[in-house]
Amino acid sequence: MQTYDNIIIGGGHNGLICATYLAQKGQSVLLLEATDGLGGLATTREFYPGFRAPVAHSLSHFSETVVEQLNLLKHGYTPSSEVLDTIGLNLNGEHVVVSGEHISGVNKADQQTYADYLVLLKRFAKMLKPFWLKTMPRIGDNSFPDLMTFGQLGLKLRLLGKKDMGEFMRVATLPARDLMDENFDNDILKAVLSWDGLIGSKMAPRSPNATVLNMLYRMSGKHHGAHSLPEGGIQNLISALHNAALDAGVTVKTGALVKRIVIKGSSSGLAATGVELADGTLISSARVVSSADPKQTFLNLVGANNLEIGFTNRINRLRCDGYVAKLHLALDGAPKFTGLKNPNGRMIIAPKLDAIEFAFDDAKYGEYSKSPVMEIIIPSMVDNLLAPKGQQVLSAHVMYVPHKLKGGWTDEARQNLYQRLIDTLESYAPGIRQQIIHGEILTPADLEQTYHLTGGHWHHAELSMDQMLMMRPTYEAAQYSTPIPGLYLCGAGSHPGGGLMGGPGHNAAKEIIGAKKEL
Amino acid sequence: MNSMPDVTDPFAGERLKESPFHPRQAALNLRDAWSSWNGYKFADYYYDEEYEYFCIRNSCATYDICPMQKYILSGPDAEAMLNRMVTRDITKLKENRVTYVCWCTDEGRLIDDGTIFKLGADRFLLTCGSPSLAWLRKSAFGFNQLHITDMSDDIAALSLQGPTSCEVLKKMGLQGIENLKPFCISHFPFAGSEDTPLMVSRTGFTGDLGYELWISPDLALEFWDALYRAGENYGIQPYGESATNMARLEAGFIMPGMEFNEALKTIHFQYDQTPFELSLDWLVDFKKPHFNGRNALLKERDQGAEYTLVKLDIEGNKPAEESFLYADEDCSKEIGYVTSAMWSPVVKANIALAMVKTSALKSTIWAEIYYSKELRHHSKVAKCTLQKKPFWAPERARATPPAAF
Known part of the structure; x- marks a missing residue:
């Protein structure tokens, strides 16, 4: 049986980054990704023949340190020097445009x-x-x-x-x-x-x-919080990370769902010694580094029987319910937003703070918002590989859509939500309904299913004071090592948290390399 | 049994519950000396604590353990769940056997001690002094094939302790009871019927020959009457909390609220204890790869516990209750404190359990004892001798079959 120094669970950006740092130190690294694509929520996938989009659709705080240390430019990363304007859409066309300073x-x-x-x-x-x-x-x-x-x-x-x-x-x-x-x-x-x-x-x-x-x-990113898209879109960043990983010697396997982390018990205690895949394959390693979310890692892959009682209950109490849905539309041309020459920015539909607040009020009682608020970009305007020539992709983050909908996510509920979103869009971009070739809505429940992500939460666990910094995901696991020797965390559920940033992957690798030195 | 609360009673719900044995016990509680335990009306003593104590040691006596908490854990995950919760390896426990266990927080601080009865491959009875359902539920998270039932009010239990206890059970018609070994369980048809089983375990909290008797609450009084009829010529007598406390101290058993402060109820940092501090090392099985608190306990084992619970034989005859302990006769260097103390009639010694700084165990230990004589207060400093073995561990406690009377 083959043995690696490290098995990384999850091929999202943090998994890739952590893997690459470790491989650069000469360690053998096997990265296992459950889905067929790399990048996690940043995977660009075809949602309709010829139309592609990633769930995470722009960059705001991707770590420059990671770009530099992993030589991502050499591996094909082409960050944009231009930032996307953030456009607060107004029904009457008098938009508010934030353009850098x-x-x-x-x-x-x-x-x-x-x-x-x-x-x-x-x-x-x-x-x-x-x-x-x-x-x-x-x-x-x-x-x-x-x-x-x-x-x-x-x-x-x-x-x-x-x-x-x-x-x-x-x-x-x-x-x-x-x-x-x-x-x-x-x-x-x-x-x-x-x-x-x-x-x-x-x-x-x-x-x-x-x-x-x-x-x-x-705001820790290159453009102080302004969003941008690399040339070639998000896929460009993920490809560069993939190339960097391969270049460093990481073995990458997609379509490899980890069923459990193998925990061996002896009189000297427990230790993570490898993983078992869904097909029953056992792979052993000196360390298992999980970029899966903390609940998934501890409760499903490790199991409560291998953990302490207080710790298990703290993990179980982590707040991980996602509230953002994703809307993808295949359009037969660029949508025409009232009063907007070119929809090439990041457009936000939220006419006032109370609009956001009221949308939240619906969701916190288990319903999706009557008047949803959303952030829209047309990524195909930056990356023309996302749609056939002359056609476009609309990508929107919709708040607030609860992971646990009252009555469950039935086809009817999804259809109602979809119609409500199209109605909203239609009021800002008249005629868009007729431009739609195909549309899909990914609720947090869908994100959970597709990306093996508890609650479908973007950040794996709510980024709130009680789950941040030295409390992320919880004390005793907030320094990337865990109560189980040989098991580390490197995902968004660890400090500093979520978004396309790379901090957890970078920090975890540093801890692992540091711990090895001490031995 | 309890009737429905009286709706005209403004304190309904606040009043103490009555144990299924209460009618008989109330009749015998000549001093009306009641306190409470887990919401039950509970006797401190019935007539005289010393008399009851001597019954335990010289004839036999019954102690109402209905208020003790009793949980049935059943299902394919029951053993794994309990084995992760307690520090002992219960996979070694055979069916119809009982074992003494303790369980700790993640930090290795003692939550409670109790006993586990293995009733079947997937069926366990856990008994303990304090309500523990909240911790059991936390401990059960992640073990899906498990059912926990709080049986505290649904099992009536009496502890029958003392040298004539086996004889009384024989007289009651429990055939073969004399062959039941310590920590073993046996079932008997009660009142001649298999439908009304009586479970007997050779367990107790006195360090003496004794049994615990478990039966359905609706049979409690009938059972009591049968037991007391059988015990009539064997000195049977109910005993309360005070006599229990004397007997258990002689046996060297720890008591919550005396030797340890339950960790989940402890507010001040580390005012609770670890099994090592309580000299329960033998309950902590590091051969087991995982149990709650293992990492913390391993660290403490390697570093040594700050305090150690010890047994002291103290010169003189003044009980060292609540005494401070010193490394010198001048009482200038404090090294610990007494947790329980008494003059032991059966051992004829002035005994105590005490928490002593582990580092001070090698030197001589002195107790500063305060006592009063006809309203006048006195103090004295007495030399203490460490005692390794329990003060009281008679051969008859283990003998199978026990001596006939």
């Missing part, structure tokens, strides 16, 4: 405030940035590196100066609504600027928690 469609006061607002948020984002790529300190452990991390965070905070430090402490867990009302007048602008702090989470503008921290997390 400039905004249009709002009054002078909002424009001026925006400049100051951005300067402050960028300072905060810059301060936090190093910590996304650091292993968080262990709670109750006073080891030197842990104290250093705490010390650095304290120092960085202090270096903001007394006033800004106070301001940071004040706004970090503020509801988005408070931050927006305090700064801006324009309803659409407020909704648009809150969007990135909310999407993917079970949080709305009035929810106090980690909204602002999430915004700052997403």
Whole structure:
């Protein structure tokens, strides 16, 4: 039987990144992906003959450190120097456009405030940035590196100066609504600027928690939070990661569903010694590194019988219900949004903060929103391989669509939701209904099924204060190692979290390499 | 048995429940000395605690264990679930056998101790002192082929302890009871019928010859009467909490609220205990690859427990209740505290259980004892001697068959 140094479960970007770092250190690495494509939620798949799209449709905070260290440019990554405008759609065509540091469609006061607002948020984002790529300190452990991390965070905070430090402490867990009302007048602008702090989470503008921290997390990218698409789309990034992995010597197997992590017990305790695939194949390894979500990893692949009781129950209590659905439309041409010359930006349908809030209210009681809010891009305008010539793909993230719908996700429920989305789109882009060749809706329940993702949650586990930093996914597993020797985590359920970022994969690899040195 | 709560009673629901044996016990509780245990009205003593204690040691006596918590765990996953929860390896437990176990938090702190009865391949009875359903449910998460039933109110149980206990059961018609070995279980038809089984386990909390008797609550009084008829000439007497506490201390058994503070009820950091501190090392089986708290306990085993529960034989005859312990006669270096103490009539020694700093165990231990004599308070410093074996472990507790009377 073949033995590897590492088996990586899951071929999402974090799995690929972790695998590549480990292989670059000369370790043998087998990466197992359950589906037929690499990239996880960023896999570009054909949803209708000739029309393709990934679930994750743009980049905002992919780690530049990872790009550099893994030499992704050499492996074909072509990041865009241009950012996508974020366009707050207005039914009457008077849109609010956020274009880097400039905004249009709002009054002078909002424009001026925006400049100051951005300067402050960028300072905060810059301060936090190093910590996304650091292993968080262990709670109750006073080891030197842990104290250093705490010390650095304290120092960085202090270096903001007394006033800004106070301001940071004040706004970090503020509801988005408070931050927006305090700064801006324009309803659409407020909704648009809150969007990135909310999407993917079970949080709305009035929810106090980690909204602002999430915004700052997403601002850690090259363009300070502005979204972009590489030339060739998301597939370009995934291909580059794949190439880097192959180049480093990673063995990649797709269509290889892991049924369980093999845990061997002896008088010296338990240890992860490999995996068993769905077809019964056993593969052994010195380490198993899972980029699957924490519930999937611990409850399904490891099993409660191999874990401690308190720990198991904490994992079980993780909040992992996804609230974002994905809409894919195959269009016979570019949609015409009222008042918009070219739909080549990131368009947001959320006319005001209450529109988001009310959409959330429906979902938190198990219904999908009567008036859904959404983020739309036409990725085929950047990557012409996504649709046949002259035709287009519309890709939209829809909030809030509950993973557990009251009454279940019946065909009727899906059809009703789909119609509701098309009605909404039709009101902003009249005529779009007639342009549709085919449409599909992926509810969080579908994402769960297709991508083996508990709750269909984008970030594997809610990015909220109680599940962040040294609490992510929970203490005793927040430093990538787990209570089981030989088992590590490297997915979005670990610090710093989700989105196409790469932090968990990078940090986990560093921990594994570091731990090996100590032996 | 309990009738429906009186709706005109403003304290309905607050009142103590009555055990199925209550009518008989109430008649014998000459002192009306009641306290409570798990919501049941429960006797501290019936007539005189020392008298009841001497019945345990010299004839036989019954203790109402109806308020004890009893859970049936059944199904294909029952053994695996329990084996992960407790520190002992119960895969070694045979059918119709009982074993003493303890279980810990993830951090290796003692939650409770109790006994597991293996009633069938997939069927176990867990008994313990405090309600534990919440922890059992947490422990059961991930074990899907498992059913947990709280039987606390649905099984009536009496503990019959003392040298004549076997004889009384023989007189009651339990054929072959004398062949039942310690920690074994046997079933007998009660009142001549197979439909009304009586389960007998040779277990107890006194360190003496004794049995625990398990029966359906609706047969409780009939059973009591039969037992007391059989025991009439063998000195049978009910005993309460006070006599239990004396007997168990002589046997060296630990008591929640005395030797240990249940971990799930402990607020202050590490004011609970580990099995190592409680000298329950023998219950922790590291040959078992996994059980709750294993990592933490392994660490403690290797580093050594800060405190160790020890048995002390103390000079003089003044019980060292609540005494501090010192490394010197001047009482300047404190090294521990007494958890339970008494003058043991059967051993004729001044005995105690005490928590002592492990590092101080090699030196001489001194107890500062406070006592009062006709309202005047006195103190003395007494030398303590460590005792390895239980203070009281008579041959008859293990003898099979036990001596006839």
